[in-house]
Amino acid sequence: xxxxxxxxxxxxxxxxxxxxxxxxxxxxxxxxxxxxxxxxxxxxxxxxxxxxxxxxxxxxxxxxxxxxxxxxxxxxxxxxxxxxxxxxxxxxxxxxxxxxxxxxxxxxxxxxxxxxxxxxxxxxxxxxxxxxxxxxxxxxxxxxxxxxxxxxxxxxxxxxxxxxxxxxxxxxxxxxxxxxxxxxxxxxxxxxxxxxxxxxxxxxxxxxxxxxxxxxxxxxxxxxxxxxxxxxxxxxxxxxxxxxxxxxxx
Amino acid sequence: xxxxxxxxxxxxxxxxxxxxxxxxxxxxxxxxxxxxxxxxxxxxxxxxxxxxxxxxxxxxxxxxxxxxxxxxxxxxxxxxxxxxxxxxxxxxxxxxxxxxxxxxxxxxxxxxxxxxxxxxxxxxxxxxxxxxxxxxxxxxxxxxxxxxxxxxxxxxxxxxxxxxxxxxxxxxxxxxxxxxxxxxxxxxxxxxxxxxxxxxxxxxxxxxxxxxxxxxxxxxxxxxxxxxxxxxxxxxxxxxxxxxxxxxxxxxxxxx
Numbered sequence: 001x002x003x004x005x006x007x008x009x010x011x012x013x014x015x016x017x018x019x020x021x022x023x024x025x026x027x028x029x030x031x032x033x034x035x036x037x038x039x040x041x042x043x044x045x046x047x048x049x050x051x052x053x054x055x056x057x058x059x060x061x062x063x064x065x066x067x068x069x070x071x072x073x074x075x076x077x078x079x080x081x082x083x084x085x086x087x088x089x090x091x092x093x094x095x096x097x098x099x100x101x102x103x104x105x106x107x108x109x110x111x112x113x114x115x116x117x118x119x120x121x122x123x124x125x126x127x128x129x130x131x132x133x134x135x136x137x138x139x140x141x142x143x144x145x146x147x148x149x150x151x152x153x154x155x156x157x158x159x160x161x162x163x164x165x166x167x168x169x170x171x172x173x174x175x176x177x178x179x180x181x182x183x184x185x186x187x188x189x190x191x192x193x194x195x196x197x198x199x200x201x202x203x204x205x206x207x208x209x210x211x212x213x214x215x216x217x218x219x220x221x222x223x224x225x226x227x228x229x230x231x232x233x234x235x236x237x238x239x240x241x242x243x244x245x246x247x248x249x250x
Numbered sequence: 251x252x253x254x255x256x257x258x259x260x261x262x263x264x265x266x267x268x269x270x271x272x273x274x275x276x277x278x279x280x281x282x283x284x285x286x287x288x289x290x291x292x293x294x295x296x297x298x299x300x301x302x303x304x305x306x307x308x309x310x311x312x313x314x315x316x317x318x319x320x321x322x323x324x325x326x327x328x329x330x331x332x333x334x335x336x337x338x339x340x341x342x343x344x345x346x347x348x349x350x351x352x353x354x355x356x357x358x359x360x361x362x363x364x365x366x367x368x369x370x371x372x373x374x375x376x377x378x379x380x381x382x383x384x385x386x387x388x389x390x391x392x393x394x395x396x397x398x399x400x401x402x403x404x405x406x407x408x409x410x411x412x413x414x415x416x417x418x419x420x421x422x423x424x425x426x427x428x429x430x431x432x433x434x435x436x437x438x439x440x441x442x443x444x445x446x447x448x449x450x451x452x453x454x455x456x457x458x459x460x461x462x463x464x465x466x467x468x469x470x471x472x473x474x475x476x477x478x479x480x481x482x483x484x485x486x487x488x489x490x491x492x493x494x495x496x497x498x499x500x501x502x503x504x505x506x
Contacts (some may be wrong), residue, residue: 002253067432119310157500163461199320203420203487212485221476222253229462230499234489238420241413 174236203238272436310363432494
C-alpha cells in the first residue's frame with residue numbers, strides 16, 4: 001500500500017490511461033475521485049468518487065471542486081489526464097476543433113491547476129499527462145501536438161512558482177494501446193502494416209500498456225520522488241531515443 | 251513510504267560501479283533493502299560490512315578489471331539483472347586550463363568506464379530476461395555549469411551512448427536509461443563548495459535557486475535508480491531522467 005491515506009483526483013478516469021491510474025492508486029490505498037464528460041461507468045467500484053464534468057468548463061470545474069471539498073479534507077495528488085485528440089493538419093483544423101481540443105487539453109489543465117493547487121497539502125504532487133507528441137511531432141495531429149507542448153510548459157511553471165509546497169511533473173507516454181492509438185492507426189492507408197512498422201521502431205518490441213504509465217504515476221505520486229519536480233518524463237519503450245530515419249525499415 | 255512493492259528486487263543480481271561513493275553507497279543499500287544481491291565495484295572499499303553487499307575492487311578504465319568483475323559474478327551468480335554505471339569524477343576547469351592528461355582521464359572514467367563495464371556485462375545481462383542498465387548522466391549534459399567543461403562533455407557522451415545502447419539491446423530485453431542528477435549532497439558537491447570561501451552562504455544560495463529550496467540527497471537518486479532497475483519500469487528505455495529539484499525547469503543563472 002504505497003499511497004495509503006493519500007487523496008487523489010484523476011481527471012478523465014473513465015477509460016484508458018486514466019482508468020489504469022485510478023485503479024492503481026486505489027490498489028495502493030489512496031482515496032480517489034475521478035471525472036469525465038459522460039455518466040459514471042457501471043463497473044467503477046463504489047469506493048471511487050465520481051463527478052460528471054468537462055474540464056474545459058468553469059462551471060463543471062466548480063462542481064468538481066465541491067465534490068473534492070465534500071469528500072476530502074485536503075488533496076495530495078492531482079492527475080491531469082483528461083485529453084482529446086483530433087487527427088488534422090493545421091489547414092484542415094476548424095475553429096470548433098481548436099475550441100474543443102485546446103479547451104480540454106490546455107484550458108482544462110490550467111483550470112484544474114488553478115482550482116486545486118489552493119486545496120493541496122504541503123508535499124503534494126501534480127502529475128500532468130503530456131506526450132512525446134509535445135516534443136516531437138506526430139504527423140497530421142498539429143494542434144494535439146501543440147497542446148501537449150503547452151502542458152509541458154505549464155508543468156515547468158507550476159513547479160517553479162509553487163515549489164517547494166507542490167511538486168509538478170509531466171509523464172510523456174509514447175504509443176500506448178488505447179482506443180486513441182487505434183484511431184491513429186486507422187488513418188493509415190494500410191493500418192496493419194502501419195502497426196507492424198510502428199512496432200519495429202520500439203526497442204522494447206511492443207507498444208505500451210496503460211499500466212506502464214500508471215506505474216510511473218505511482219512513483220511520482222509517492223514520496224520516493226520527493227526531489228523530482230519540473231520534469232517531463234518520457235516512457236515510450238525506446239521510440240524517441242532512436243532517429244525517425246531508420247534505414248532498417250526502408 | 252516506498253513507491254515500489256516490498257522486496258521489489260528480490261532475486262536480482264546487481265553491480266554498481268562507484269558503489270562506495272556518495273550516490274553509489276545509497277544505491278547499493280537501497281538495492282540490498284529491496285532483496286537484491288549487490289556487488290559494489292569501486293577502487294576502494296568504504297570498509298562497511300553490510301548484508302548482501304559484496305565489495306569488488308574495480309577500475310572502470312581497465313578492460314581486465316571488467317573481465318575479472320564479471321568472471322566473479324558468473325561464477326557466483328550465473329547471471330546479472332542490473333548494472334548501474336555510477337563511477338565518475340569531476341574536474342573543475344575551463345577547456346584552456348584542462349590538460350590533455352586530465353581530459354583523457356575524465357573521459358576514461360566517465361565515458362570509457364561506462365562503455366567497458368556495459369560491454370563486458372552484456373553476456374550475463376542476456377541471461378536475466380529482464381535486465382536494466384542505468385548510466386549516470388547529469389543535468390550538466392543538457393546545460394552547462396561554469397568551469398566544468400570536460401565534465402559536461404563526458405555527460406553529454408553518456409547521454410548519447412545511453413540512447414544507442416537502448417536501440418541496440420532493447421530487442422534482447424535489456425533496457426538502458428540514464429539518470430541525470432542535479433545538485434546532490436555528495437563528497438563531489440562538497441568539493442565543489444570547498445573551492446569557494448564562504449561554504450555556508452554558498453550552500454544557502456544553491457538551495458534557494460531550486461524550486462524545492464533544497465539540493466538532493468543520495469537517497470533521492472537511489473529512489474529513481476531503484477524504480478528503473480525493476481519491473482515497474484519495464485517499458486522505460488532510452489531515456490534521460492533528470493532529477494534536480496526543479497533546477498533546470500527554470501531559466502535562471504546560478505549566482506555563485
